Amino acid sequence: MLRVENLTKRFSGFVAVNRISFALEQGEILGLIGPNGSGKSTTFNMIAGLLKPSEGSIRLEGREIGGLAPIEICHSGIGRTFQIPRPFKQLTILDNVVTAAFYGQRGSVSRAKALDQAEEALTLVGLPTDPQAEVASLGAAGLKKLELARAIATQPRLLLADESLGGLDETEMNAAADMLNHIRREKNITIIWVEHIMGVLMRVVDRAIVLDHGEKIFEGLPREVARDPRVIEIYLGSEKITFDEARS
Amino acid sequence: MDTRIWGGIGIAALAVVPLLGLGNYHLHLLITVLIWGFVYTSWSIMGRFGMVSLGHGAFLGVGAYVATMLWNTMGLTPWVSIPVAMLVSMAMALLVGYPCFRFRIVGHYFALVTLALGEVVRLTIVGLRDQTGGSLGMTVTGVPEGTSFLALQFGDRATFFYVALLVWLGGLVIWRLVDRSMLRYALEASSEDEDAAASVGVNVTRAKLMILMISAAMTTLGGALYAQYQMYINPETVSGIAISLQIVFAVIAGGLFTQLGPTVGAVFTLLLAETLRVTFGHDIHGLDGTIYGLLLVLFIIYMPKGITGSIMAGLSKRRRPNPAAAPAE
Numbered sequence: 001m002l003r004v005e006n007l008t009k010r011f012s013g014f015v016a017v018n019r020i021s022f023a024l025e026q027g028e029i030l031g032l033i034g035p036n037g038s039g040k041s042t043t044f045n046m047i048a049g050l051l052k053p054s055e056g057s058i059r060l061e062g063r064e065i066g067g068l069a070p071i072e073i074c075h076s077g078i079g080r081t082f083q084i085p086r087p088f089k090q091l092t093i094l095d096n097v098v099t100a101a102f103y104g105q106r107g108s109v110s111r112a113k114a115l116d117q118a119e120e121a122l123t124l125v126g127l128p129t130d131p132q133a134e135v136a137s138l139g140a141a142g143l144k145k146l147e148l149a150r151a152i153a154t155q156p157r158l159l160l161a162d163e164s165l166g167g168l169d170e171t172e173m174n175a176a177a178d179m180l181n182h183i184r185r186e187k188n189i190t191i192i193w194v195e196h197i198m199g200v201l202m203r204v205v206d207r208a209i210v211l212d213h214g215e216k217i218f219e220g221l222p223r224e225v226a227r228d229p230r231v232i233e234i235y236l237g238s239e240k241i242t243f244d245e246a247r248s
Numbered sequence: 249m250d251t252r253i254w255g256g257i258g259i260a261a262l263a264v265v266p267l268l269g270l271g272n273y274h275l276h277l278l279i280t281v282l283i284w285g286f287v288y289t290s291w292s293i294m295g296r297f298g299m300v301s302l303g304h305g306a307f308l309g310v311g312a313y314v315a316t317m318l319w320n321t322m323g324l325t326p327w328v329s330i331p332v333a334m335l336v337s338m339a340m341a342l343l344v345g346y347p348c349f350r351f352r353i354v355g356h357y358f359a360l361v362t363l364a365l366g367e368v369v370r371l372t373i374v375g376l377r378d379q380t381g382g383s384l385g386m387t388v389t390g391v392p393e394g395t396s397f398l399a400l401q402f403g404d405r406a407t408f409f410y411v412a413l414l415v416w417l418g419g420l421v422i423w424r425l426v427d428r429s430m431l432r433y434a435l436e437a438s439s440e441d442e443d444a445a446a447s448v449g450v451n452v453t454r455a456k457l458m459i460l461m462i463s464a465a466m467t468t469l470g471g472a473l474y475a476q477y478q479m480y481i482n483p484e485t486v487s488g489i490a491i492s493l494q495i496v497f498a499v500i501a502g503g504l505f506t507q508l509g510p511t512v513g514a515v516f517t518l519l520l521a522e523t524l525r526v527t528f529g530h531d532i533h534g535l536d537g538t539i540y541g542l543l544l545v546l547f548i549i550y551m552p553k554g555i556t557g558s559i560m561a562g563l564s565k566r567r568r569p570n571p572a573a574a575p576a577e
């Protein structure tokens with residue numbers, strides 16, 4: 001459904017993403033992994049329209065979408081989360097998501113429908129649908145869930161989830177993996193899930209891509225990732241990788 | 249308590265005011281509060297979303313001058329010329345707003361652009377001396393009989409009070425409609441984070457243009473109403489920096505985020521101006537501006553929610569004796 005070819009981003013000479021190509025099948029979960037600064041968020045931002053690609057093409061179901069504005073990307077069925085949550089603090093939790101449901105879909109949606117869809121999205125990520133609940137009441141994990149709920153409420157066919165937060169413990173990682181699976185099952189959407197580390201999430205992704213210094217150094221099944229010599233090399237000495245979990 | 253009941257009681261109380269046999273002076277003060285309360289509400293309708301305009305005098309000036317000039321030269325009834333003036337203002341808002349919002353001119357830069365707009369309108373009025381009377385101002389040609397519905401002139405203050413009351417109420421209704429609309433969501437989102445708003449499909453430029461045009465049209469009506477009431481306008485009182493800043497001051501003093509805040513601001517500025525006038529007379533020019541400026545700084549520092557915001561915060565604190573501690577950042 002999504003085909004990325006030779007995607008490149010240069011920031012005044014510095015190449016953040018270098019000619020990466022990959023394709024996504026309908027209903028798939030793709031894990032996009034790589035150490036800090038390897039170009040994961042930059043790739044997302046190009047797909048989501050926040051950054052214009054320097055080169056390359058992005059096609060969604062055959063249609064070129066590279067360089068379109070974020071609104072158009074959103075309306076063509078791609079939802080995204082931000083790595084560092086960017087909630088609308090003046091609005092309640094529910095209204096954050098209602099806004100996304102109301103404005104995020106192609107064609108107009110009634111307010112009542114937007115409210116239904118917002119409640120559904122909040123329930124899916126496990127946040128309260130209480131209309132009074134304020135964003136200020138959320139902790140770091142809650143804010144990440146709100147990001148997800150907002151993206152899901154736009155009813156995307158493709159979800160770009162930039163979840164590389166780090167600092168998640170084992171239980172939280174497991175919960176995140178379960179949620180991911182749940183979302184895919186419930187909404188039948190295709191997902192690209194960004195992570196620093198392989199960890200538990202490798203359990204649920206169908207395929208993984210590893211980036212390093214803006215280049216794709218690996219693409220394959222999750223169980224192959226941890227055995228790849230190049231991947232081992234970039235993560236060598238890094239405690240972030242947990243091969244055991246990736247093997248299962 | 250149901251705010252609707254209080255609203256009904258409030259409106260009924262206001263409606264009988266002219267029957268109380270108030271003197272002309274007090275009726276004049278009330279009408280002034282209503283007109284300016286409406287103008288301030290018009291500003292706050294967009295100001296509350298962080299779109300701080302320092303140039304609303306431009307729209308006020310267009311309202312006052314377009315309506316007056318069309319009436320004086322062509323005898324065009326204000327019922328037609330006011331909508332014309334509103335369209336002129338909305339076109340102006342579009343012309344200035346579109347590039348601003350498209351290229352993300354926000355905050356101080358947006359304020360500076362609007363500041364310039366206000367000055368351009370003032371200088372235009374001064375420059376078109378032959379048509380506008382320049383800095384001497386111009387008088388609205390009165391109808392011989394003193395009162396004419398068609399000319400929107402009412403010799404009788406009480407009648408004008410009702411006109412002003414209706415317009416002011418209309419302003420509050422629009423405030424409430426915006427407050428309950430999805431446009432508010434779009435604007436709250438945009439004022440927080442334009443990229444995040446766009447990423448969930450909000451058309452930031454369009455949302456901002458809409459609220460700017462609503463605000464501009466309302467302010468224009470306020471300017472025209474002011475002209476019809478005073479029957480005399482000059483560039484200083486209806487356009488330019490001084491009046492634009494007074495609008496900002498009044499709204500911030502009264503309360504930017506509540507429906508009645510701007511009206512409280514109108515009461516406050518009027519009382520202040522009257523006190524200064526009575527105490528110092530007309531001799532000390534510019535003193536009021538200085539005092540406004542000083543107070544504005546004090547308000548921004550010590551009472552950022554304005555008078556109404558602070559009172560409401562105080563009330564809710566008293567209702568809940570042990571307010572939950574502010575959530576940690």
Ligand SMILES: Nc1ncnc2c1ncn2[C@@H]1O[C@H](COP(=O)(O)OP(=O)(O)OP(=O)(O)O)[C@@H](O)[C@H]1O
Pocket residue numbers: 011016034035036037038039040041042043083164196
């Ligand atoms: N707007 C920008 N201007 C200049 N350089 C940038 C910009 N955005 C990102 N970069 C650089 O591009 C590289 C890739 O950044 P990116 O945010 O895509 O990495 P990432 O893989 O998401 O890392 P992390 O895991 O830390 O989130 C980094 O070296 C970063 O400093």
Ligand SMILES: [Mg+2]
Pocket residue numbers: 040041042083162164
């Ligand atoms: Mg990143």
